[in-house]
Amino acid sequence: MAIQSINPLNGKRIQTYKEETAKTVGEKIEAGHKAWLKWRTTSFEARGRLLLKAAAVLQQQKSGLALLMAQEMGKPLKDGIAEVEKCASVCEYYAANGAAFLKDQKIKTDARNSFVTCQPIGVVLAVMPWNFPYWQCFRFIAPALMAGNTGLLKHASNVPGCALSIEQVLLKAGFPRGVFHTLLVGSKAVKGIIEHPLVKAVTLTGSTEAGRQVAAQAGGQIKKTVLELGGSDPYVILEDADLELAATVCAQSRLINNGQSCIAAKRFIVVRQVEKEFVRLFKEKMSNKRLGDPLDPATDLGPMSRADLRDELHRQVLENIEAGAVCILGGTIPDFKGTHAFYTPTILTGIKKGMSGYREELFGPVACVITARNQAHAIEIANDTSFGLGAAVFTRDIKKGECIAREQLQAGACFVNTLVKSDPRVPFGGINQSGYGRELGSFGIREFVNIKTVWR
Secondary structure, three states: OEEEEEOOOOOOEEEEEEOOOHHHHHHHHHHHHHHHHHHOOOOHHHHHHHHHHHHHHHHHHHHHHHHHHHHHHOOOHHHHHHHHHHHHHHHHHHHHHHHHHOOOEEOOOOOOOEEEEEEEOOEEEEEOOOOOOOHHHHHHHHHHHHOOOEEEEEOOOOOHHHHHHHHHHHHHHOOOOOOEEEOOOOHHHHHHHHHOOOEEEEEEEOOHHHHHHHHHHHHHOOOEEEEEOOOOEEEEEOOOOOHHHHHHHHHHHHHHHHHOOOOOEEEEEEEHHHHHHHHHHHHHHHHOOOEOOOOOOOOOEOOOOOHHHHHHHHHHHHHHHHOOOEEEEOOOOOOOOOOOOOOOOEEEEOOOOOOHHHHOOOOOOEEEEEEEOOHHHHHHHHHOOOOOOEEEEEOOOHHHHHHHHHHHOOOOEEEEOOOOOOOOOOOEOOOHHHEEOOEOHHHHOOOOEEEEEEEO
16 A cells, blocks of 8 residues: 655645555564664663754754645644754753653662662554644654653654654664664554554554554553543633733634644633623634745645545534534635645634534634633533643633632643643643643653662
8 A cells, every 4th residue: 555645735746655564564663672672771871962963953954844844734834944943852851851850769668778760661652643743753752762762653644754754863863773763554554563562652642533542452462552632622711811812822822733733722712791802803813814835934824734634624614603603704615726725714603512613623723712601601611521631711810820720620731821832841641532641841751661669
């Protein structure tokens, strides 16, 4: 079976890649294990030096890597460059902090000496999506390799060029061959890779359904998993919010990566007394974005990554309108001659319980506005979801905002007066059907280690 790279701007094929055979995949797994036997004995200092070299290579190649993203999944060049720079920063972060995060911890007991040490576990499989084709991978790669593991990447099939370039970046930085491999395979091959006895753990970023499948497959082998899945992040706008700030941040968060982000704002829950003014400002901010060729520096929003995903999003929009929602902006497939997968920024108001905009993740530039009677009702609506990745609250009362974020909103990351984002310095992950486990920070590097007690 062939793996094709398709430009979402015009639907034209960029390149066709031959899917790797089971034999080749098995050889790469064995090579990864063989490399691990040596890599696990290298010092933190040596691993850190290579991560710093990887950061330097990323900085040197950021324009070319951003171009590849633009061509394969439609990300505007300026956003692609920022993504690659963020990848460099996570490499630098773990190079500077990884050793401290994993240092032995002495525990006072009745033993002569007792301590906890963190040991690498071996080959770890990463199953990654297309929406942030470098960042999603490097936030796994940097801590996993710094911890002494080796990595396998099964990337989304629509970004094979990005997948292969990641391996090349690491090789150019000087990482030994076998420490990291890209596998050009389809999703059907994942089960067999998980079942391979030399693969010790799996991390997946993707849909909730994909997470269920991988969790079941890994669970059958009693293998560790970290799952970062879908989200329907609520942004709560209270009656005392700075509405200009809230509208600006909400539009920014909803349209990041053309709305194709698990932690983008999806549901905008507005207390009734400020709804009219918030919606007016929000519409203004959402209208100010320019759709166009991702290679054009003036473009804010490129095409969605695939035409079928755009069509599914449009179906969801029409479904909500038929159920009683009001489309006050967008809701159309633009008629750009010769283009393929664009969708206009869209706002749906009047979203109510029972509508798909209330309960589902709309993965694209569509904002669902829900009216709340008061603060308590807004928080109730925010938590009325099967997801739990991120959330944000907007209020001029910072103390109240922090209290709501800490005690009342049910999600893995809760932000006050700003957009939810991942940052190398703090843990990232969700609860409920948004997954489990954590990436990034000191917590992320400990996910794929054997936390071993030593007692004498």
